[in-house]
């Protein structure tokens with residue numbers, strides 16, 4: 325008997341320790357089972373308490389009266405499925421007649437504390453069927469990406485959503501994106517995650533790093549082109565526009581050939597071309613974009629106009645040519661000059677890290693999801709990396725990328741350096757490899773001696 329008590333005490337102690345120290349492990353070992361049992365046992369009473377029941381139908385009441393039996397209980401949405409996940413539980417409910425998805429959405433907070441979960445979100449999956457995604461712990465506190473993610477061509481995992489699902493950057497669905505955030509809000513870490521994932525694909529990376537190259541130049545081995553100042557950036561953007569023209573010519577030539585072949589598919593973008601003809605897609609990463617738009621003289625104004633015009637053209641026409649923009653900065657509004665709002669309208673993928681004021685948040689979401697702007701302002705400063713990710717459909721979610729150091733991304737880029745394509749148009753911008761790759765490291769500089 326005493327052996328059983330000791331075992332139980334040890335199990336509870338281990339569970340408590342895990343819950344505090346490694347919530348993910350706790351969830352996988354104990355949490356999911358406890359939570360699933362709790363949901364199954366309390367389901368009907370919780371639904372009733374959360375006002376998610378409907379009175380029994382009239383014929384049932386009439387039948388009960390006729391048979392002189394007690395009137396049956398209120399009807400509860402039918403639990404179609406309960407699925408544990410690595411971060412929580414997913415419940416699928418069939419709503420009762422007269423209920424709609426808004427009833428469940430309005431009750432999510434009540435469901436959260438009734439089922440003792442960390443967060444509950446609801447989504448209508450089809451008419452009359454709602455999915456409740458519940459997380460058992462704060463998944464954004466220490467982000468751990470699942471070991472198995474659903475990778476596809478030009479679709480990379482970058483962060484975790486608060487409902488525990490993986491947030492993907494899907495270039496074919498959303499070709500161009502804007503990421504904003506105040507200083508120290510986590511933009512660079514987000515970009516590093518993106519580059520680390522893109523580095524593994526058959527894709528060319530072109531980078532414009534107006535922070536004097538400190539973010540992107542260490543990753544040079546996996547970049548086909550890099551620019552660390554506005555003048556080189558303007559030339560690089562022009563080169564990308566001319567590459568885009570070349571790809572369009574190729575698509576047209578293929579269309580002419582296919583037009584004469586009955587039933588042959590006519591290519592509308594690079595993904596319709598046969599594999600052996602398809603040009604390598606290019607992702608253009610621009611860090612601190614405002615630096616390209618700031619001007620202090622007439623000459624700089626010309627250069628600025630060149631940059632913005634090239635970016636607008638790439639954003640309008642780049643998708644079919646497989647050129648995708650990933651633009652990052654602290655602010656991105658009309659105060660940066662003409663053409664910026666036109667460019668912003670093309671950047672349909674939006675991510676906002678913590679911002680300091682409403683106008684910055686509105687730059688990301690004002691035109692697509694105003695409630696997301698509010699959420700971006702409320703990101704706490706002690707949670708760098710937390711961001712609001714939205715899309716042009718008006719949907720948004722809270723996400724956080726896993727923490728990754730510059731060293732780790734450099735390692736990934738070096739490991740996949742053999743995938744770096746040499747694109748003729750971008751050859752003048754091919755970065756010189758880091759010093760250590762070409763020559764032995766110089767003698768370590770010693771501290772100056774005082775005389």
Ligand SMILES: Nc1ncnc2c1ncn2[C@@H]1O[C@H](COP(=O)(O)OP(=O)(O)OP(=O)(O)O)[C@@H](O)[C@H]1O
Nearest residue numbers: 506507508509510511512513708709724725726727
């Ligand atoms: N996802 C994350 N998880 C944990 N810590 C993070 C995360 N993202 C950023 N941080 C931390 O927050 C700090 C600021 O991050 P980062 O350099 O990415 O911000 P930033 O927005 O690029 O800042 P700046 O604009 O000044 O360069 C760093 O110390 C970083 O380690």
